[in-house]
Amino acid sequence: MLNLGEKDGSVVQHRTVGSTPSRSWRTWLIGRPLPTADAPHQTVGKAIGLAVFASDALSSTAYATQEILFVLAAAGTMAFGAVFPVSIAIVILLAIVTISYEQTVHSYPGGGGSYIVARDNLGELPARTAGAALMTDYVLTVAVSMSSGVAQIVSAYPALFDYRVHITVALVMFVMIMNLRGVKESGRAFAVPTYFFIASMYIMVGIALFRYLTGSLGAVPSPPALEAAHALRTLTPFLILHAFANGTSALTGIEAISNGITAFKEPRTHNAGITLVWMSSILGSLFLGISFLSKHIGAIPSEYETVISQLARTAFDGKGLPYLCIIGATSVILIMACNTSFADFPRLSAMMAADGFLPRQLTYRGSRLVYSRGIIALSLIASILIIFFDASVTGLIPLYAIGVFLAFTLSQAGMARRWWKIGRLQPGREVKERGSTLRYEGGWKAKMIINGFGAACTAVVMIVFSVTKFFEGAWVVLVLIPLLVLLLRAIHKHYQQLARNLSLEGFGQPPTILRHRIIIPISSVHQGTLAALQYAQMLSDDVTAVHVSIDPEESARVHQQWETWGQGVRLVILESPYRLFLEPLLQYIDEISSLRRPNETITIVVPQFVPKRWMHNVLHTQTAMMLRLVLLFKRGVVITDVPYQVG
């Protein structure tokens, strides 16, 4: 029941209006809206957790070896021998990063993404940098994984090669819609393909190794042609570093677990930590196995057939069912790998928006309780990249992983600094930070060294990366990230200044308004004009109607009709020799406005014609609309639309 007329005790009244969102095409596409109370509080165990968070990291085994080979190819097929040593170096790096992240997981039970760790320990600039780096990389993860997934499919069905860009973009849109729906039961849905992938990869690697040991593993039958470099180069240390840098793309996705700790069952840091170790072990062993075998079967890196496809073909002797299983499992896990970005990018951008670094709208959860705007933004930017790079993994890879390693470095450095802070604390004291609570811990020095070493290693890799791949495309990212950081800062400044300007701190009541002047622009005299006039007269006694004269005949008619209907209200007719409407009116309002005394308000009452059907708007000049857009920027002028609907 509404009882607005009476005043009851309190001036504040709570009401629930039963407005369920209306059904529309969006309901059909992404499902019925969910009330806020439905927010999921589901947690997962280690087995499901591995499935949910590992797809991104594990999927990189599908392209890491190949990307190393692509670089080595510049020195001819003989150089392919270097693939295994390079892979061993990468696995060592993987171990360092894993140990380093183990500590992060235990320190940030509420989730310790690079942005949070950098923000709490290093300050605003490193936090913004980590944020920018991560956002760049999430976008690239979607582009690279999806392109690689489609490359697997194309290897099996070469006829699809010409449609790879279309297929890739369509898949991005599909994953976007799935995420807009909100993947509630994602855990279980993820488990099947992830474990299927792990199992089938181990089987393939196992069989191939067995055949290798028994001497029955031959070379790839009819391998794709080697896209020969212009001139063969020698295997310089630079080339090896370059190959190493390309291979480090295997490490992307490692940070996923540290972002998602809250999703694990209690004891969650324990569970998350163990899952991280599992994940790294599987990743490392598969990657080593694939690199070793690729060299021995003489796999050739190619846009037309992936190394995985060549290996599967060789291990299983042709494109039989086992081959198709491998290709299918690889494609699916690559497509699922995007999902990590789809989970993390919107969450990160919402967090940064809440901190005032990104537009506030990103904090808004859509009808399905997901950060829909972040999801859509991610899909669009990734799709543009895919189209721009023709869905080529090799084209995208030079841009990739720099952001991840920058974020790794900042995160590990932040952790090191956190240990240092912990070392200064008195035992028993607690310091609450935004992302975690600091307590003194024994052995902080060792832990600080571990994280510090991790930071140093990833920093070196990042530099190697930037230098070796600079001209191939890494420069784009090296330019983009600083620009993003600047943009984040500008946004932050805007919000801060706004908050200061609007703050009620030390703010007295605004001065009372003493005089209220009203201007009604009219183009002709009709029922709508009179309704606006009457409304204006209700507001104030000081009303002036203004008519801009473009056509003298029309003006004469207005003049004459005003004598009858104007109720004695003053009418000013503005001559407009250049047939302009807005400009003379604005100039008049400016004049009045400049004569305005303090405590005086000017209101423009605009009779706004509203046709019954939207289409009919085409038949009417939208002067009221234009007037409003322009007047909004005038200080101290209020705009009122008095609509008159006619059917």
Added chain:
Amino acid sequence: MLNLGEKDGSVVQHRTVGSTPSRSWRTWLIGRPLPTADAPHQTVGKAIGLAVFASDALSSTAYATQEILFVLAAAGTMAFGAVFPVSIAIVILLAIVTISYEQTVHSYPGGGGSYIVARDNLGELPARTAGAALMTDYVLTVAVSMSSGVAQIVSAYPALFDYRVHITVALVMFVMIMNLRGVKESGRAFAVPTYFFIASMYIMVGIALFRYLTGSLGAVPSPPALEAAHALRTLTPFLILHAFANGTSALTGIEAISNGITAFKEPRTHNAGITLVWMSSILGSLFLGISFLSKHIGAIPSEYETVISQLARTAFDGKGLPYLCIIGATSVILIMACNTSFADFPRLSAMMAADGFLPRQLTYRGSRLVYSRGIIALSLIASILIIFFDASVTGLIPLYAIGVFLAFTLSQAGMARRWWKIGRLQPGREVKERGSTLRYEGGWKAKMIINGFGAACTAVVMIVFSVTKFFEGAWVVLVLIPLLVLLLRAIHKHYQQLARNLSLEGFGQPPTILRHRIIIPISSVHQGTLAALQYAQMLSDDVTAVHVSIDPEESARVHQQWETWGQGVRLVILESPYRLFLEPLLQYIDEISSLRRPNETITIVVPQFVPKRWMHNVLHTQTAMMLRLVLLFKRGVVITDVPYQVG
């Protein structure tokens, strides 16, 4: 000086604000704005008049013969012999139409376009039909003439063939800009190319005829390949009628003079009449000459080389300077031919808009005193057609000329009816119609028969046209014109109904407003909110603030701050379980609105955030804007934006 405060004798006050339009890129493109007083009142004599109005008609000699040949080609090159007889038939039709239009020119000294003649004599439906037919054809004239002009250029420089669509569209844009500037000195500028064209065509035809008579005119050297039909057809009467229909495109543009009579010097009907005869004579003789010669030199219709080009090449023995003169003159006159449409289409649409058949905005004259919107509309539609038809004259021709002949028929029928009305008048009496004045004239019967015969002939041609070219594309126009007629009627109905609804006839003053209820939606409490609150309190004592609660924390803060700053105004907090903002608010307003008593007004006062820079809008949810769009459609609800600018 402003003295708005004091009341002087009259309530109506005239003022001139010195607002000259500001300079911008538009000034650069189309020139400085012109005041209304500058409207041109220039008139032209017969020689310049011929140049201005004849380009459209004369230019059709450039393609009419070729389009006849294209049809005859279906029956093989032997059938080309029919081109001369068919051309003679067309010239006879030309004579009939010319005589018929002579009478129109003398009857409508104020301009006697088909629309006016049909409107004054036949009624609204025929007027609308004539209007729709003419508009269709003006668009096609631009598309056909421009494409044909470019085809001439391409004949001379075959390398440009692949760019013909780009060139054609670019030329349309060029002519558009010229017309947006307002072609003030058009007369003289037109005279040179038109007379150059006439002279060079006569010279070419003369030389070729002389060489033919002396036996030295050979066949076309290396003519373009004949694009052979699938199977040769015999020369049926249908094919001949079809060829005839294609050739009647030569008659398009004949009506231009009757539209533009006011542009002639006094005695203007006399001058216009003579100019019309000149024009038809030149057109007829050139067309006959070209058709005769084309047959004799064995010219082949082709997309790659125009018949004019083949004829010039043969007459002048190769692509020397004389050849280039002919091609240049033909291209220029074809491009200029568009100008007739650019003059007539905007004028016709402004006239129809003033009568309420088209959107009123078309009556507005732009900064250069031309009907800029009509000019832009014409250019865009013509460009789309050109792109769609690949700038192919042969592709466009089946759509062409139906509209013109429909307009011819209606115009002549209207004239016949006018003579009939004149025949009923008593001598000495005058009847004023909108377009002309009726006085009794002797010999009205003969004149009625002449116009009636003209109408019958053009009607027959139109039917021949529709039937023979139906499947080639004429059906498009035959579907389009009735649709356009219906659209014009719908627009007219809308304006009529609107005028009735807004009419002040028998309208008393609106009832006085007794109660004024105000609702302020607020999302948080800050200086902007308080400014809006204060404004609302000035308007009425009955103010309610409404907060839609999406985030409970935010709502609690609003609640608490309201206690301090709310000045005792009631605050309603609406729970929104689905995180919707607009819907609960609208539902609340609906409830209040449904309880509204008569003489009660509801005003929604929206605090509207206005950032200093337009770009910053991206950082703010545009709820005020959305709210306004939705509320506009609610009856009896006024929307007020109280802007708060922050920098």
